[in-house]
Amino acid sequence: MASVNKQQREAAARLKRYEARQQLNATQNKRRVRDNIVAVIGVLVVATLAGFAQFFYFDSGPGAPTPAPSETPVAGENVGAPEADLSEYRVWTGDFTFNDSTVVGIQLDGTLAPQAVAGFVQDLGTGYYPGKTCHRLASDLSFLQCGSIDGAGSPDPAFSYGPVENVPADDLYPAGSIAMARGSDTYSNGHQFFIVLSDTTLDGSTGGYTIVGTVTSGLDALAALVAGGLDPATIGQDGTGAPLQPVTITGFNIQ
The missing domain is CATH 1.20.5 (Single alpha-helices involved in coiled-coils or other helix-helix interfaces)
Incomplete structure (x- = not known):
């Protein structure tokens, strides 16, 4: 049991x-x-x-598009940019060629914008511009922006500089002005520039845009190249977009 x-x-x-x-x-x-x-x-x-x-x-x-030419901001200090001395503090003459046939004569003024001109001189030496597109056209055809590293407006993270130079006191950018595109940071100038096709007033409250030089010939031919207006598929919130007829830099020379 x-x-x-x-x-x-x-x-x-x-x-x-x-x-x-x-x-x-x-x-x-x-x-x-x-x-x-x-x-x-x-x-x-x-x-x-x-x-x-x-x-x-x-x-x-801060990444929202604005009507003025711009790049994505790059904060702080010069990155990959040469010393202003490379401009030799003088006027350089030369030309841009677009789509192999439209030649635009230019002057770049190293006495008024030495840091920006130094950037162009460096880009000449590296062969940066040939093959780059003009990706941004104002809705009123007042300016054409060119030179982005990817053809879509992105800045080159390895190249930025400041501050802005030779900014018009009255915010008026006369037809033929060549100015540097940038973001909200005054040290976000880079490869991108815009050519003013007709007298344009831009908001200068954030410091304005460096006028690096002027077009000396061929402005009418460049305006004719973009006379077809904007590609509707590319128009952004600010009204700018890519030219309907694609525009590519095929030559760049200064001396």
Whole structure:
């Protein structure tokens, strides 16, 4: 009899241990499911916040397009830019060729904008401009912006400089002006420039734009090249877009 009772107690103990293990396994499974759900929710929250931040930057924040020629801001100090001495503090003459046939004579004034002219001299030496496009045309055809590293307006992260130089006091950029595009930071000048096709007033509240030189010939021919207006598929919130007839820099010389 005592042996039977002992067996019953051992069986009951085994049953309790089994039930305890089952309960532990069930608890652990629930915890894993809960942890997985929390992890998924966390990923979704992070992705949502990242998407919102990107939307805010490009549509409401400092990345929002503005009517004036601009690049994405590059903060702080000169990056990859030469010393202003490279301009030799003199006037350089030369030309841009667009689409192999439209030649625009230019003067770049190193006495008034030595840092910007030094940038052009460096770009001449590296052969930067040939092959670059003019990606941005004003809706009223008042200016044409050229020289972005990717053909879509992005700045070159390895090349930026400041400050702005030779800014018109009255914010009026006469037809034929060659000016440097930039972002909100006055040290975000780079390769991009814009040629003013007709007298244009631009907001100077953030410091204006460096007039680096002037067109000496061929302005009418360049205006005729973009007379077809903007490609409707590329028009942005600020009304600018790519020229309907693509425009590419095929030659650049100064001396």
